[in-house]
Amino acid sequence: MKNDCKFLIAILTVVLVILAACGDSSDESSAALDGPSHANQNTNADSSNVDSKANDSIDNTNTGNLKEEYLKKLNDAKKEMKASRKEVEGKTTYAMKKIEGDRYDVWDGLLNEIYGVLKKQLSAEEMDQLRKEQRKWLDDRDDTAKEASLKYKGGTMEQLEYVMVRNNLTKERCFELVEDYLK
Numbered sequence: 040m041k042n043d044c045k046f047l048i049a050i051l052t053v054v055l056v057i058l059a060a061c062g063d064s065s066d067e068s069s070a071a072l073d074g075p076s077h078a079n080q081n082t083n084a085d086s087s088n089v090d091s092k093a094n095d096s097i098d099n100t101n102t103g104n105l106k107e108e109y110l111k112k113l114n115d116a117k118k119e120m121k122a123s124r125k126e127v128e129g130k131t132t133y134a135m136k137k138i139e140g141d142r143y144d145v146w147d148g149l150l151n152e153i154y155g156v157l158k159k160q161l162s163a164e165e166m167d168q169l170r171k172e173q174r175k176w177l178d179d180r181d182d183t184a185k186e187a188s189l190k191y192k193g194g195t196m197e198q199l200e201y202v203m204v205r206n207n208l209t210k211e212r213c214f215e216l217v218e219d220y221l222k
Contacts, residue, residue: 106221109153113213116145120210132195139202146209153216160222169220180208 120142127138154173158166188201 106217109217109221132199136199139206142206143202146206149213150209153213157220
């Protein structure tokens with residue numbers, strides 16, 4: 040009986056450690072640098088909702104201008120994200136971190152989607168140039184976010200500021216790629 044209790048406690052401890060490690064979003068793994076971002080592949084209701092709306096409007100690319108469709112898609116996402124941010128104003132830091140994590144998933148997914156379309160549209164030379172530019176942009180984005188978060192170093196707002204800056208820069212990059220490269 041005593042051994043069963045110790046075994047059960049050990050199993051429970053291992054499970055809790057695994058669950059705690061899975062829930063830590065601050066340690067993102069890097070995707071191959073072929074893509075536009077160090078992809079955070081978490082899925083959630085907000086990002087799948089935006090993705091499904093986007094796929095509906097993008098599936099039939101022969102009927103309209105792809106650039107205009109993506110601009111509409113990005114503007115719609117921007118409105119949704121603004122509304123979701125307002126919902127947590129004045130709430131706990133935890134709630135704000137959660138919503139910013141969800142927002143990052145949406146913008147990162149859109150960035151990856153746009154990059155995938157550009158792979159099909161651009162010539163090999165243009166894509167190589169964009170890939171180099173994108174790698175530099177990633178480093179700059181992350182450095183800028185880190186620098187901005189340092190004003191809260193050691194505080195509960197440090198990670199929130201980091202993710203918020205990354206969100207804003209990723210959103211801006213989505214618009215840049217559509218405006219500058221998408222045909």
